[in-house]
Amino acid sequence: MNDRLEGFDSIFYPKSHAVIGASADLSKFGGRYLRVLLGFGYPGKVFPVNPKESEILELKAYPSVTDIPEEVDFATISVPAPAVPQVVEDCLAKGVKAAQILTSGFREMSAEGEKLEMAISNTAAKGIRVVGPNCFGVYCPAGGVTILPGGDLPKESGPVAFISQSGGYGIRVPRRAYGWGIRFSKVISYGNACDVNECDLLEYLGQDEETRIITAYLEGVKDGPRFFQLLKEISRVKPVILFKGGLTQGGARAVNSHTGSLGGQEEVWNAVFKQTNAIRANNLEELLDTMLAFMHLEPKPERKVCAMGGGGAITVTAADICDRLGVSLPLFSKEMEKKLLPNIPAVGASARNPVDMGSPGPPPHMVKAVMETVLGDGVVNTIIIDEIESAASNPDGPMAKLLIETKEKFDTPIIIVLPVEAVALEFLERESNRRKSRDYYLSEGIPVFLTLDRAVRALANLDNYYQRREALSSPA
Amino acid sequence: MNDRLEGFDSIFYPKSHAVIGASADLSKFGGRYLRVLLGFGYPGKVFPVNPKESEILELKAYPSVTDIPEEVDFATISVPAPAVPQVVEDCLAKGVKAAQILTSGFREMSAEGEKLEMAISNTAAKGIRVVGPNCFGVYCPAGGVTILPGGDLPKESGPVAFISQSGGYGIRVPRRAYGWGIRFSKVISYGNACDVNECDLLEYLGQDEETRIITAYLEGVKDGPRFFQLLKEISRVKPVILFKGGLTQGGARAVNSHTGSLGGQEEVWNAVFKQTNAIRANNLEELLDTMLAFMHLEPKPERKVCAMGGGGAITVTAADICDRLGVSLPLFSKEMEKKLLPNIPAVGASARNPVDMGSPGPPPHMVKAVMETVLGDGVVNTIIIDEIESAASNPDGPMAKLLIETKEKFDTPIIIVLPVEAVALEFLERESNRRKSRDYYLSEGIPVFLTLDRAVRALANLDNYYQRREALSSPA
16 A cells, blocks of 8 residues: 555544544534534544543543543544644644544635644644545545534445545535435545645545545645546546536636635646546536446447437437437337337327337336337347336336336346426425335436436446546557 | 417417317317316317217217307317318318317328328418417416316416427426426417417517517427517517527437427527527526526626625535626625625635635524625625525525515525435425425515526526627617
C-alpha cells in the first residue's frame, strides 16, 4: 500500500473512537455526532472527550484525548476552530491513526482560518491522517460509522462509493439513493482536504474490494496531474462517475465561497473526461441514474435496444432521445414486422422500433409476445419498457411478473421507465403502487428510471464507458 | 372571422351532440365516449346513433344522423374506417357544423386508408369542419366536452390551450398538468388533420379570449409557410410553446408510423424557433414547466435573481445552472454582504449570491431577513428558494407563510424548488406534505418546480420570450 494511504483503514473501520467535543447537548455538532454514532451501532469502544463533563450518554468522558487510558484508533473532532490544531497535536501524541474534523471556519472563511488549517496539515504530515476540516465525516456501514446527520442511513453495504467535497451532498446523495435501492460501501465528505484529498480517496477506492463503482462530487482538485493519472488508471478497472460543480464562471465564484478551491476551466475538464474515460454526470439526477445503471446493467459489445411504449408520441419521443444520445434502436426487417403485427392492435399501433403497443395499458400477453419475438430472434439484446401503465400500477400483477420472467428466461437486461404520472395530492395511493412496483423490479435487478430521457442518458454513459475502455485497452 | 375558422365554435361549444357509433359496450370507443361525455356533464342534447339499438344509456338512439328530428350542431364519429366517409356525408346533409373522428386506420396505416381520408377531406370542404381522424377529440370545459378518455379532467377552465397531434399526449398532458394546478381553456387531439390542422387551431387560439398561453405537441406541419407566418404573428401577442417530436432521423421514422406526417429537418426548425419567437420545449417536462412559468410569472425588463439554498454544493450548482442558461445572479456589493452576514450562520454559510444559508433547514427568521435585505435594496427582483427543507415539510408552518407574505409585501416573484427528496416507499407521508405545500404555494401564485435546473430553464424560456418580443417590436 502506498504511503499516502497509510491510516485509511482506521478512517473506515476504526477499532476505537474518541469523540472530541462530545456533549449531551444535541444543538452542538459534537453532541449530535456522538448520538448518531451510538445509534448507528458502532461496534468498537467510544470515548467522549469534554473537559467539562465526567459522563456523557452513560459513557465515561475524558478531559483530553491524552487522558484516555486505552488505545484510540480514530477521533472525530468537533471543537471551535481555534482549538482544533492543539487537539490534532494531542491526537498525534496519543497515537491516534486518523481523525475527521467536522468544525468549519478555516480556509473557506478567512486568512486566519487558513493559518489554522496549515497548522493542522503540518501535524498530519507527522503521522496522523486527517479528513476535513469543514466536513460531515465518513459513512462506512461495514465499519459501523456514519456521516452527520446520517443516523438514518442503511446499515447494509453496497457496491457504490461516493466521494463528496460537499457535506450537504455527502448526506443528500445516500439518502436520496436509498429509495432507489442503491447501497454504499463508503461515503466521504472530505471538506477542505487539508490532508486526505480527492486523489488519496480515489486511489484507496480504486483498490478497495468493497467498491465496484466510484462516484464523486468535486469542486476543485489539489493536484491536477496526480488526479488525472489516477482517473485514467482506475477507469481501466472500475467506472468513475464525476459530477463536477463550479464549471461555469458563476459556479467557480460560488465554489470559492464554499470550499475555497478553484473551480472553472470547463475546457480543461472536457479534456479530462475525454482522456481518462471518467464518466461525466451533469447534475445530481444524472449521477444517481448512472449509479443505478452501473449497479444493474452489464456491458454489451453492441447494444441493440427495442423500446416499447403505448402511443405514437411516446415512441416518437423515444426515437428522438435514442438518436440524440447515440443508443441504437435497430430497424426491424419486413419479416420481423410481419411476425410482430399479429401481436399488437390492428390499428393505432406500430411494429417498427420503437414498438407502439397502441395504448398506455396494453394487455400483458401482447407485451410478452412482442418481447419474446424480438429477443428470440436476437435482433435486439435490451428491452426498454417506456411508461406502460400496467407496469406501475400493480407490483403483484401479471405485467410485473412477466417482465421479471422475461429477464430471466432470455438473460437479457430490461430497463423500465416509470414516471410519477399522478402528481396531484389525491393520487398518493397511485404513487404508493408505483414505488412498490419500482422496489420489486429493483430487487430483481431491473433498473427503473423516472423518465426515458434519464434512462437513456444513464445507459449511454454505461455503454460509452465500456466501449471506450475496450478501445483504450486494445493495441492501437 | 377567417373562412378557415368557420364552424370552430361548434367544435368547442357544441349546442347539441350526436355520438355516431355510440354503444352501451364500454370496450368500444363509441361506448366509452358516450359514457365520458355524459359523465362530464355536457349541458346540451345528446343523440346516440346506432342502427342496431333503440336506446343507449337511457337515451333514444337513432339509426342514422339524418333520422334525428332536431338540429345537430356537432358529431363525434366512432364507426369502422370504411364507413366513416358516408357518415361524414350524412352529417353534411343533416347540417351538422363540425365533427370529430376518433376512428384510426387511415393515412397512417395504408394506401386504402389514405383514400378514405381524402374522401372525408373532400366532404369537409363542402361545409363541415372535421377534427381527426385518428384522434382522441377535444376537451373544452367551458363547452362541457372532454377528450377520450378524459372523464376525470377538471371542469374548471384555465388560461392554457394545448394542441396535440398525438392522442396519447392529448390526455397525458392535461392529466399530469392537473397536479401542478395548470388548467386549460382547450385541448385538441387533432390526429391526421384531414381538415382542421395545426394552422387553423393556432389561428383560432390566437384570437381566443379564453386562451392566454398556447402550447403544442407537433410532429409534422401541413402548410409550412402559413404555420411560420401564424407563429410569428401570434407570438407577438401570446406565448406559443412548442414541443416538436421527430426532429432526429430516428424520430422522423417513428413519426411516419404514427401520424403519417413528415418530421425531421432539425435545422429548419431551429430557424423557425429563432425567427418566430416561438418557445421551444425539448421534452414533456419542459413543456409543463414552461406552462407553469407563464401562468405565474410576469415579464421583467431586467431579471435579477437571488438564489437561496442551504449548503455550499447547492449554491455552486445553482450558480452553474444560472450561468449556463443565461439567468443573471447579480454580484452583491461588499456593503450588501455586510448587511447580510448578521442574518446567516457565522460559519458554513455565504453572503454572496447564491446565498448559502448554511444548512438545508435554516430558521425562517434568517430566510426572512435575507429576503427583506436583498429585495428592500432592489439589488434583485426575483427570489429562488432552492431545496430548503422547511419550505416543503409543513404547509401550515412559518416558512410557508413567510414566503407568501414576502411575495405580497414586495410584489415580487418567488420561485420554489421542492424536489421529491424522500423517494423510498416508507416516506410517502413526506411526499404528502410536499404535495400539500406545493399546492398551497401554487394557489398563491408561486410556481413550484421539481429541480432547480427545470425551474431556471422555464424562467429562461419566459425571459427570452419577452425580451425578444420587445426587441422584435421596436423599430430597428
